[in-house]
Amino acid sequence: MSEQTGYTVASDTEIAIGIDIGTFQCRLAVWNGSQVELIRNTRNQKLMKSYVTFSDESPSPVGGVSNQLSHEYEMLSGATIFNMKRLIGRLDTDPIVSKASKTLPFLIQTLGIGVRPFIAALVNNIWRSTTPEEVLAIYLLELKALAEARLKRPVRDVVLTVPAAFSRFQLVRIARSCAMAGLHVLRLMPEPAAVALLYAQQQMPKNMGDSGSEKIGLIFNMGAGYCDVAVIATAGGVSQMKGLAGSSIGGEDLLQNTMHWLVPEMDSLFSSHGLEEIKSMGILRVATQDAIHQLSSQASVQIDIDLGNGTRICRVIDVEEFEEINKDVFEKCVSLITQCLRDSKVVKAEYIDDVILVGGCSSIPKIRQIVTGICKRSETEIYSGINPMEAAVRGAALEGALASGVNDPLGNLDLLTIQVNAHSIGVRANRNTFVPIIDRNTTLPARREMVFTTAHENQTEALIVVYEEVDDANQLLLGYFKVVGIPAARSGVPEISVCMDIDASNMLRVMAGVIMPGSGPRKPVVPLMEVRMPTADGGHGLCADALNKILGSNLDLVCPHGKLNT
Amino acid sequence: MCCSHGFVSRIPTTPPPLLSPRTHIPIPPTIRLPMVTGVAKSIRTKWVSAAVKDGGSAVTETIREDLSFYELLGIPETVTFVEIKQAYKQLARKYHPDVSPPGRVEEYTQRFIMVQEAYETLSDPDRRALYDRDLAMGIQFAFSSRNQIRNQEKMEKGEWRGQWQSQLSELRKRSMYKESGDNMSWAARMRRERQQSSS
Numbered sequence: 061m062s063e064q065t066g067y068t069v070a071s072d073t074e075i076a077i078g079i080d081i082g083t084f085q086c087r088l089a090v091w092n093g094s095q096v097e098l099i100r101n102t103r104n105q106k107l108m109k110s111y112v113t114f115s116d117e118s119p120s121p122v123g124g125v126s127n128q129l130s131h132e133y134e135m136l137s138g139a140t141i142f143n144m145k146r147l148i149g150r151l152d153t154d155p156i157v158s159k160a161s162k163t164l165p166f167l168i169q170t171l172g173i174g175v176r177p178f179i180a181a182l183v184n185n186i187w188r189s190t191t192p193e194e195v196l197a198i199y200l201l202e203l204k205a206l207a208e209a210r211l212k213r214p215v216r217d218v219v220l221t222v223p224a225a226f227s228r229f230q231l232v233r234i235a236r237s238c239a240m241a242g243l244h245v246l247r248l249m250p251e252p253a254a255v256a257l258l259y260a261q262q263q264m265p266k267n268m269g270d271s272g273s274e275k276i277g278l279i280f281n282m283g284a285g286y287c288d289v290a291v292i293a294t295a296g297g298v299s300q301m302k303g304l305a306g307s308s309i310g311g312e313d314l315l316q317n318t319m320h321w322l323v324p325e326m327d328s329l330f331s332s333h334g335l336e337e338i339k340s341m342g343i344l345r346v347a348t349q350d351a352i353h354q355l356s357s358q359a360s361v362q363i364d365i366d367l368g369n370g371t372r373i374c375r376v377i378d379v380e381e382f383e384e385i386n387k388d389v390f391e392k393c394v395s396l397i398t399q400c401l402r403d404s405k406v407v408k409a410e411y412i413d414d415v416i417l418v419g420g421c422s423s424i425p426k427i428r429q430i431v432t433g434i435c436k437r438s439e440t441e442i443y444s445g446i447n448p449m450e451a452a453v454r455g456a457a458l459e460g461a462l463a464s465g466v467n468d469p470l471g472n473l474d475l476l477t478i479q480v481n482a483h484s485i486g487v488r489a490n491r492n493t494f495v496p497i498i499d500r501n502t503t504l505p506a507r508r509e510m511v512f513t514t515a516h517e518n519q520t521e522a523l524i525v526v527y528e529e530v531d532d533a534n535q536l537l538l539g540y541f542k543v544v545g546i547p548a549a550r551s552g553v554p555e556i557s558v559c560m561d562i563d564a565s566n567m568l569r570v571m572a573g574v575i576m577p578g579s580g581p582r583k584p585v586v587p588l589m590e591v592r593m594p595t596a597d598g599g600h601g602l603c604a605d606a607l608n609k610i611l612g613s614n615l616d617l618v619c620p621h622g623k624l625n626t
Numbered sequence: 627m628c629c630s631h632g633f634v635s636r637i638p639t640t641p642p643p644l645l646s647p648r649t650h651i652p653i654p655p656t657i658r659l660p661m662v663t664g665v666a667k668s669i670r671t672k673w674v675s676a677a678v679k680d681g682g683s684a685v686t687e688t689i690r691e692d693l694s695f696y697e698l699l700g701i702p703e704t705v706t707f708v709e710i711k712q713a714y715k716q717l718a719r720k721y722h723p724d725v726s727p728p729g730r731v732e733e734y735t736q737r738f739i740m741v742q743e744a745y746e747t748l749s750d751p752d753r754r755a756l757y758d759r760d761l762a763m764g765i766q767f768a769f770s771s772r773n774q775i776r777n778q779e780k781m782e783k784g785e786w787r788g789q790w791q792s793q794l795s796e797l798r799k800r801s802m803y804k805e806s807g808d809n810m811s812w813a814a815r816m817r818r819e820r821q822q823s824s825s
Contacts, residue, residue: 505735564723
């Protein structure tokens with residue numbers, strides 16, 4: 061069969077490389093024919109900082125792949141853009157963006173009206189505008205060049221890991237950045253799914269065909285920008301995701317909170333983004349970062365810094381204080397894990413075979429305590445077979461090999477991950493209620509259909525407003541379209557069917573059609589609508605507000621099926 | 627229509643009509659009505675996806691949708707949970723779009739969604755019992771037919787769930803009975819004819 065369908069043989073298949081772009085650091089890996097290998101940069105580093113510096117001296121901006129910082133302060137001069145992964149695909153109404161605008165040395169202007177924030181780097185005392193996508197594309201281009209130099213071949217296909225919390229807007233933007241860098245995305249893979257793949261490979265039974273006993277694993281991944289939790293059931297190379305949850309919390313929040321604790325008035329202090337302020341902000345950031353790192357291994361740290369404008373900070377912070385300052389972040393971690401366990405129907409912590417802790421924040425004692433506490437393990441029982449800093453990129457490289465159709469004669473690539481979607485997708489109905497059609501944690505690919513009807517007499521048009529529920533009660537408007545030509549009838553008579561479909565490449569389609577019951581053959585009365593989502597872009601916050609105003613006005617009073625809200 | 631909205635100029639000038647899910651119509655007290663085959667119901671709820679599929683590719687013709695969940699997983703009706711799981715994993719390995727040959731991704735996706743639904747139903751003891759009961763009564767729910775019930779199920783927990791569900795399906799059957807001229811919808815007739823001709 062392989063001859064007929066024109067399969068390329070493994071030797072001349074382009075094997076997609078795996079990229080894990082972290083908020084703070086980035087790694088590259090590739091399947092080398094027998095195993096996964098991390099690609100090092102010219103300075104022999106496996107971990108590369110995620111940033112891009114703009115300057116007038118070099119013809120093009122330089123990123124953390126090729127550049128070597130003489131000191132961390134260099135990154136904090138305003139000329140360097142970092143935290144792209146936290147900012148990409150977000151609107152200026154997003155609390156993450158407004159918090160970032162007050163704590164990052166480069167410029168993030170927010171108008172708070174639901175448009176994309178204005179981002180700029182300071183070059184020769186001029187704020188020069190850019191976008192997170194552009195910065196990411198520049199960075200990806202450096203990664204591409206590095207991979208090509210190391211592998212001595214052109215690199216085009218990539219598998220990227222993304223946080224589970226990413227909205228469809230963020231996924232679109234990431235894919236766009238890749239396209240700008242001349243990369244072709246085979247998969248955008250949730251980070252826990254990549255870790256699951258690596259775990260599944262490690263758990264593979266020696267003799268083929270034997271499905272082995274099923275093992276339940278809990279994956280907790282927390283980096284600088286995001287936190288993901290997944291529960292997976294693995295047997296015989298097949299890992300099936302039972303639950304997936306994610307949130308935009310990470311080391312950056314710990315850092316920001318601690319900075320605020322040290323300098324409570326920092327928001328107003330740094331708001332002008334003058335040269336002096338940027339410098340003091342940099343000093344504060346570096347000192348806080350160092351302190352947090354030290355708190356992973358010692359009980360308290362003395363911070364003694366001169367912010368340069370006559371302000372001197374001299375304080376001692378201990379672990380208890382640090383945990384109190386960041387209570388909200390840690391509580392969110394707890395709720396993510398419990399939600400994921402509940403969704404996965406893992407009723408007892410004892411059912412979990414392995415607790416897998418990965419990501420940059422996995423060394424923070426409180427995090428380890430939370431995860432082991434919920435899973436009822438001791439610290440020594442944390443799964444030790446995976447390098448916490450390399451897990452995601454190794455999984456991505458495995459997926460890269462699988463998606464490129466590589467066959468391993470030893471069966472090391474006889475793997476499959478069955479994934480779920482992290483967010484519910486639905487429509488607005490019943491006045492102003494979000495009605496999920498594809499629930500979160502639905503196995504992908506998926507197709508679900510739900511029948512609606514008109515709310516008013518002789519209603520000839522219906523508006524389908526599609527939302528993605530990224531967090532509890534926080535829905536993003538993905539797009540909308542009208543179904544027209546509904547025959548005049550009493551309210552509740554026409555059948556308006558809405559079908560949602562997520563295919564193997566995670567593309568979402570929404571289909572809708574109308575049927576009038578009782579009139580012979582059940583045929584749609586008007587042509588079906590088939591819409592790829594998201595259709596809203598850029599100012600989708602504005603659209604959502606406008607639509608919500610319209611749909612919500614006066615109508616909230618009559619919501620006869622209130623239980624849908626739960 | 628119902629109320630005056632303060633529209634911005636760029637927004638369509640007709641007030642956006644609202645949708646309300648038909649499945650949330652309050653359920654009247656139990657009404658027992660003559661049994662109409664449930665197959666029709668399944669077609670009722672999934673006509674959009676069917677239409678899209680038909681328009682999509684010809685390969686889907688090869689996928690038989692009238693198989694029971696057991697037939698689909700290739701297992702007898704007496705199997706244990708462990709065996710169901712094994713059968714599912716085997717089929718997932720075969721039909722998951724990630725492992726499909728290039729060019730047949732859509733067909734494999736289709737199949738995988740069916741296998742997944744069969745597995746989800748049969749691996750849940752409550753839902754399997756319900757499905758077995760329907761099967762014994764000669765009702766065959768095809769794919770996606772239970773989605774709406776399942777969505778409800780998540781919200782409504784308790785012992786009365788099963789009873790309530792049967793009320794719901796009765797209600798649906800009743801509404802169909804009302805709508806179709808002769809006890810049976812067009813789709814149900816077609817399905818029955820096809821079954822008869824194939825057996």
